[in-house]
Amino acid sequence: MAITSAPRKLKRTRQVMSTLARHGLGAFAAGARRWYTTVLPYRKARPGVEAIPVEVRVRIALEELGTTFIKLGQVLSMRPDLIPHSLAQELEKLQDKAAPLPFDVVEKELARALGPDFREQLGEIEPEPLASASIAQVHRATLPSGEIVVLKIRRPGIKRQVETDLAILHDLARMAERTVTELELIEPTRIVEEFARTIRREMDFIREARNVERFRRHFRNDSTIYVPQLYWKFCRENLLVMEWIDGIKVSDVEHLRKAGLDPKIIAIRGAQAILKQVFEHGFFHADPHGANVFVIKGNVIVPLDYGMMGSLDDRLVRQIEDLLIGIVRMDVDRIMTVLENLGSIRPGTDTRSLYSELYDFLDRYYHVPLYQLNTPELVGELLDIVRRYRLRLPPDLVLMIRSLMLAEAGGRRLYPEFDMMTLAKPYVKRIIMRRLSLKRRIKEAPDTLEEVETLVRLAPKQVQSILSKASQGELSVRVDPAGIPEILHELDRSSNRLAFAMICAALVIGSSITISAGFGPFLFGFPLxxxxxxxxAALLGFWLLFSIMRGGKL
Known part of the structure; x- marks a missing residue:
């Protein structure tokens, strides 16, 4: 991780906190106000801000804070398992645009990447950018060989700015976990760490170039998909050079028709492409929205922007296979086992209630014909269960679901009768057959035997260790039932009230004895x-009564 200078971090922190407060989003820090008001001025929300929906305020604040926060919002919009659906929808509107860099700044970056003779290497570079985003700017160029390419140039200083923002986000995440109990369950620190990995990868153009090459290998024999040529000799960490594609955005249905292209064929090919990526290659485009996919002559699909990709490792693939088998067989026990193996079920989760909800969900859709299924509605219900039971889902699994959803939505825009479920059925069937095949079981048998051998070898030692600790009185059992903090809080409050009541009673009894004995000095004829x-006693009694009534428990 890059080192961030303290003055720069402090200045940026002041800007972040002021922006959040101005939009009425600083409440989460109220419990930790002492932390930042010692070095930062406290800002009140601007008048009338409460009338604006909080989702809109979050989006506007992120846009104002720039690159890192816009990217954070975009990543969170892909995680409807973590945030409310309404907020995810609003964050999808975030626009990753920035003022164009002056061409002389672009030339300095090219010289830094390729050396002072970059003009001789790249030929004629168009000064007007094709696009200008927060991380990079894109220009078209004509190489000395006559080939037309696009140059993706990373903005100077962007890495340092992002690292400063990531350090602040880590501070805010830790502070939020300490001050807002409800946020502990979604683990803000873990989310920031995942986001940090994502944005650092997106800023590394060598990594993106490798993604392009891998994608190209996967589809080299598929005539329906074209992956642009990469010019490796020019590629650097801050520069990506690829073939120029003169195509039409897949979302521009009217222009596709005018160009003589067939939206129905494009919809089917696009869906088959994402299904292959997910179920055959285990490596998929994680952001296949309309602006990132072009179509060229022959209804050939050209994916662009390979900075954000999803990857399914062997373990996750096996769990997905088991999940699909559980769904097809309506085997909720198998689904629960998969969730446990993925670490999705948190301690204290009501597993009986979760089991019942999953069974009810499957039962409602099990006998419905595929063409009648409303995929967005179905996935929405499933994610609602995930949110209610605070299930942890692997990020790549969520990205996979989102990519399939985007393919479904894009397909229906192109062709209203588009049916993603029917296209997915053969892939799911092949996965299940492969998972249950004798060949697969024979292949996995050595690994299974090795695991059993390890278990048999280690079990006696572990049992002996447990018995030894027990005999020496060193064995301890930690009990962490849900709700124990609230119980302790109530006990503490009750004991305090009881102590106050006893003090009041002692004062009343002592005062009565004093007055009866007639000890001086006197006030209005009564012992002082x-x-x-x-x-x-009266003051303490009234205070105790008031605190009980305010707590709603008389």
């Missing part, structure tokens, strides 16, 4: 100590 004692 007795009067003061009754007064204190």
């Amino acid at each position: 100590l007795g009067v003061v004692g009754f007064g204190l």
Whole structure:
């Protein structure tokens, strides 16, 4: 991780906190106000801000804060398992645009990447950018060989700015976990760490170039998909050079028709492409929205922007296979086992209730014909269960679901009768057959035997260790039932009230004895100590009664 200078971090922190507060989003820090008001001025929300929906305020604040926060919003919009659906929808509107860099700044970056003779290497570079985003700017160039290419140039200083913002986000995440109990369950620190990995990968253009090459290998024999040629000799960490594609955005249905292209064929090919990526290659485009996919002559699909990709490792693939088998067989026990193996079920989760909800969900859709299924509605219901039970899903699994959803939505825009489920059925069937095949079981048998051998070899030692600790009185059992903090809080509050009541009673009894004994000095004919004692008892009694009534428990 890059080192961030303290003055720069402090200045940026002030800007971030002020922006959040101005949009009425600083409430989460109220419990930790002492932390930042010692070095930062506190800003009140601007008048009338509460009338604006909080989702809109979040989006506007992120846009104002720039690159890192826009990217964070975009990544969170892909995680409807973590945030409310309404917020995810609003964050999808985030626009990753930035003011164009002056061409002399672009030339300096090219010289830094390729050397002072970059013009001789790249030929004629068009000064007007094709696109200008927060991380990079894109220009077209004509190489000395006559080939037309696009240059993706990373903005100067962007890495340092992102690292500063990531350090602040880590601070805010830790602070939020300490001050807002509800946020502990979604683990803001873990989310920031995942996001940091994502944005650092997106800023590394060598990594993106490798993604292009891998994608190209996967589809080299598929005539329906074209992956642009990469010019490796020019590629650097801050520069990506690829073949120029003169195509039409897949989302521009009217222009596709005018060009003589067939939206129905494009919809089917696009869906088959993402299904192959997910179920055959285990490596998929994680952001296949309309602007990132072009179509060229022959209804050939050209994916662009390979900075954000998803990858399914062997373990996750096996779990997905088991999940699909559980769904097809309506085997909720198998689905619950998969969730446990993925670490999705948190301690304290009501597993009986979760089991019942999953069974009800499957039962409602099990006998419905595929063409009648509303995929967005079905996935929405499933994600609602995930959110309610705070299930942890692997990020790549969520990205996979999102990519399939985008393919479904894009297909229906192109062809209203488009049916993603029917296209997916053969892939799912092949996966299940492959998972249950004798060949697969024979192949996995050595690994299974090795695991059993390891278990048999280690079990006696582990049992002996447990028995040894027990005999020496060193064995401890940690009990962490849900709700224990609330129980302790109530006990603490009750004991405090009981102590106050006993003090009041002691003051009343002591004051009564003092007055009855007639000890001086006197006030209005009564012993002064007795009067003061009754007064204190009355004040404490009224305070105790008021606190009980305010708590709603008389």
